[in-house]
Amino acid sequence: MVRYKAIIAYDGTNFSGYQHQINGRTVQDEIEKTLSRISNQPIAINGSGRTDAGVHALGQVIDFSLPYKRNLEKLRFALDTQTPADIACKSVVEVPDDFHARYLVKEKVYEFHVDIGKPRSPFRRFYASYYPYPLDLAKIEHALADFLGTHDFTSFCSAKSEIENKVRTIYQADMVLNEAKDELIFTFRGNGFLYNMIRIMVGTLLKIGNGRIPADAIPTIIAAKDRNLAGPTAHPEGLYLKEVRY
């Protein structure tokens, strides 16, 4: 068996999420179907982690093993063109047998896009969350810096999560306004993110920008370890898994 690592992009709009489920179209199922057809035998893949329904990926990473050595560009092309049009394959490389797309993750980078234009762009309705209310961007910048470092992010994790250790390290948390000044793009880089963590961080930052949570509240919210103190969970269509580092 030969082990491969592939970088995948997908438009999450018409998926029930990355991970296989009984009902619903998933990215994992579509890729496994294609690899199994190419290989004439059932092939299973590992992803770097799941993404929710509507969430996009610019650089999701998967691994899988195939019975024969393949030409890498031919394999990439097959994965790219034989999967549905909302999945693309950016690269395929050979990796050692013990590579694992989920267990060996060192860092993940996410983007979150917020359409702040009036009106909402019809071209972004599936590709950015919409926030039409006044925003003080300086307050958001101030609050973003308070996420940096190692913290217990219980307050920024879905109450549904069953994971025990909620300590994560954030290396980068920033925001840019696009040239047309009608879209905010947040970037978060960390050693891992909890369930809904970025969406809750962004939901909280927008409330801070709108003046309904104080700009210096993040340290207090983190310290409280209480999901109820943070803001709402921002919509999935703004979220992009941008890069996974090993």
Next chain:
Amino acid sequence: MVRYKAIIAYDGTNFSGYQHQINGRTVQDEIEKTLSRISNQPIAINGSGRTDAGVHALGQVIDFSLPYKRNLEKLRFALDTQTPADIACKSVVEVPDDFHARYLVKEKVYEFHVDIGKPRSPFRRFYASYYPYPLDLAKIEHALADFLGTHDFTSFCSAKSEIENKVRTIYQADMVLNEAKDELIFTFRGNGFLYNMIRIMVGTLLKIGNGRIPADAIPTIIAAKDRNLAGPTAHPEGLYLKEVRY
């Protein structure tokens, strides 16, 4: 009656085009339905011109008359939010009774987007045409300049067109490569464009860039007044009606 001019944006993906037709969902029908509901009587609109199925608009212009004077921002908001999510209303202004969105057009501006990345971006599959073959951008730049000025564009008009006067003036024809170097954005500004004209111009420019039509062929193709000498019609999903000037 009070006459209004509105600037409309739409994602053309799920429309059979701008203009009313017996079968198929159209932009005109959706806007007329909304205005008629708001006004409790049938309201008809004029557009600056039709756009084909899959073609987008950033700045389509329409006009219509309503029986009462309306607050402009309330009317814009109603048109924006009561039409489906793939139509947005950017502005509404009052205009003189003799304003007409089609007859009084002075200039139109179109963009054409070409995804030249490998792989094709899943996020652009409805928003850019795809061209994966080698391109010499200098050849395209050279050929673009030959479109400028006043010419009979018979060679760049669908053979199906029944219009007699095919003389049009092009004021601007340029191309930029985006920052990621995986998308070409063409801009064309002229006093009018024939049916499929921009799509045939782009189809021809891509063949020139790929070396299959000489870079200096445009004047010869124009002079021949023969559709068969130009390149293929580029796909509709790359085309955007950007602005209409009066």
